[in-house]
Amino acid sequence: MLTLNVNGEDRSVEVPEDMPLLWVLRDVIGLTGTKFGCGIAQCGACTVHVDGQAVRSCVLPVGELGDAKITTVEAIGATPEGKKIQDAWLAVEVVQCGYCQTGQVMSAAALLRHNPQPTDEDIDAAMSGNICRCGTYVRIRQAIHQAATGKPVAEQTIAYNLQKGPAQ
């Protein structure tokens, strides 16, 4: 029995120590916002924060976590950087299929936490581990700048409307 601190809550899980955090989150705890894309630390879809650092949860055995604090996308909106990033993501309309986006948001939020005013080179370095098959990179860059500066970097022409997802 292992105890993990996930999004501020202690969770006891009955899993082998070599099980990657990704599968504990998705299949055991039931937090499915963290995605599986490659399983070998190549795509970033599984990015979560461990003590504020962006890590690839698909290659992180839970046995190594100890009492580290794990934050997933489900709770990142409660942090100032996470909120800024999510708001900018919506303002710039980054999302296409959306599958990579939770990982992108987590990488971007970690970047902003450590570097509140990232340059293009900083963004390159922090975000090049996150693949987006839909190719949303141009807007990801814009959204990070916007989150950092609070100012629209591209002309904001997207009309505002309240959004709701499909009824599940």
Next chain:
Amino acid sequence: MTLPIPDVAQPSRRALLQTGGGFALAFFLGVGSARATISARPQPGDAELAAREGATFAPNALIRIDREGPVRLVMPNVEMGQGVYTTEAMLLAEELDVGLDQVIVQHAPPIDALYGTPLLKSQTTGGSTTVRANWMILREAGAVARAMLISAAAEQWGVPAAECVTKAGVVKHAASGRSATYNELAEAAARQQTPEKVGLKDPKDFKLVGKPMRRIDSPSKVDGSAIFGIDIRVPDMQVAYVITCPTAGGTLKSVKEDEARKQPGVKDVIRLPHGVAVTAPNYWAAKKAAEALEIEWDHGPNVDFSTEGLFKALDEASRTGKALVARSDGPLDRKGKTIEAVYQHPILAHAPMEPLNAVVHVRPDACEIWVGSQVPTRAVGAAAKLTGLPEDKIILHNQYLGGGFGRRLEVDSVELAVNIAKQVPYPVKMIWSREHDIRHDIPRTAYLDRVSAVVDDEGYPVVWKDRTCGASVPKRWAPQMLRKDGFDADLTECSDELSYDIPAFHVEWVPHDMPEAIPIGWWRGVGPTHNIFKVEGFVDELAHAAGKDPVEFRRKMLTKNPRPLSVLNKAAEAIGWGEKLPPRVGRGVAFASPFGSHVCAIAEVEVSPRGVIRIRRGVAAIDCGPVMNPNTVEAQIQGGLIFGWTMALFNEITFEKGAVKQSNFHDYRMMRLNETPPIEVHIVKNEGPIGGMGEVGTAIAAPALANAVFAATGVRLRRLPLDPRLLADPKAGAA
């Protein structure tokens, strides 16, 4: 993608129905029902479906208005990133006169007759057809609902309907000062006659259509609450990890499962014709156990199949094989200087970000499926066949797709999941590893194209000949799409009709099939992605052979074609075409008219002394006729270009000894953020016929890039992916 429109109607079929709450009831739609597509008005089966969904007012299969709560819009197509839920909601809401903040959308159940796309005659999302096919129907569907709400109000108030107006979900009568919300009117509206004719808004009065609207699905995809197929969890579910014979078509000879059985959590080891699956409570446990299996394969008939051999065979077939002619007209016997070239296109994997998966529960009396599919009714048909259950006992819940790109136009993964689930009593969530996803794709096939031109004294083509060689997708996927002699229009889409003024054309296709065990599939941009690379590469070659500027050369051949000419001019102007550039920097232009749209892309690249290509800038101009959502147009062009440039720079699936060599993103590379240039998208306004969007950027990407590489280096690469080894600077020595 443009799938050629089938020239025979598909037979009508039974369909099945599913409601939001997981409660399902199936019924038959009238056999022989004439139309298998969406409609603005009620069709057989509508009323039952609406009743199952508990709708108060359901004027058609697309709109539900209840006594309270938001308007529910049923999405006939699937959302895979292209923004179609937002666009379809905009079209319905526009004529219904509600804001996007007053609606929610829901995935449609799989019923061809209610939700089929007219251009494809089935409930299929693909071919960049959705908006082209549906936009007027969706508008009319909204208008029908609005008219019925107005007549309900007019009746209640005893006033003429013509005096009532609507705004944001409310009907008003100014003279009497009365008003009522759509919710309040729902019950009475349901009793009104469906109007035979309704007026549609004048486009200048549009409140939503044509405006840059936010996507309906974004918030849930940013906070992690959106549910994709892979996120489905149902009670008692086990996860299945599959190992399939690496050699295409190979079969399972034997499997020793003792070690696997000892792994923690393992539930069942399931034998399949071509592989083995292990089930366990989670993916990790299933994977660990599966990896402990000792499997012996019978590698089957394809052990000698290789990419190298395939290209040799394509080359041979294209010289000696019998061709099917797409078109042959004009004075083909003109003599003059002749220029020839051979272009080659690799096998490609789709690699959608969400690996293929499906949740299936086979019970004695029914089979329930949760999956994100571009072809939900096909999936139902496949499951019915495998389970022996009638189609009305297959309950399919469609989900958000983490990318489609044509991969989810196939149902092989659903079939595999059903074959696993059939052998156990519990629900199974099958998830493919990325390795499985890439190695067992239904890939885009390889092509070899011979193209030639006779040019006049100024270097302009007067005879154009193109012979493509490769395999056909519809031959398996939808044989009814083929011409009677077997000709497949996908092979020459965007190569048999050019906007350029060329007097004589001969375009043909030499079929060369892939091995039976390697079915091939649709891939974003389909025929145009294949053909435009060659056409626009070759036009560039002709321009250089003529000593003319590539933009000027194209302009001259487009003088009679104002729509194409205007996008070419826009893109050239936007990038500042003609500026002097540093050494080893070059710009390449490509123009085409795929999917009913007109597009021009210009790429600017820098090629390092060692041959590494860096894209510095991208500009595109697009005329897609009436624009639904400019936000989506820009996103689709940017993303489509990146998808196409990824292909051109990195992507090739190679077979050796019948097996795919690549396995994951380290050897099947994707462009990354640090490799992505700024991409400007310019929309050229035009009221002309509406064009598709989802694949346009991908189809135009590669030729612009390859032409830019030529401009930067003087090296013409005619084979994708572009090989940097051929681009090293000879002057740079060992740099």
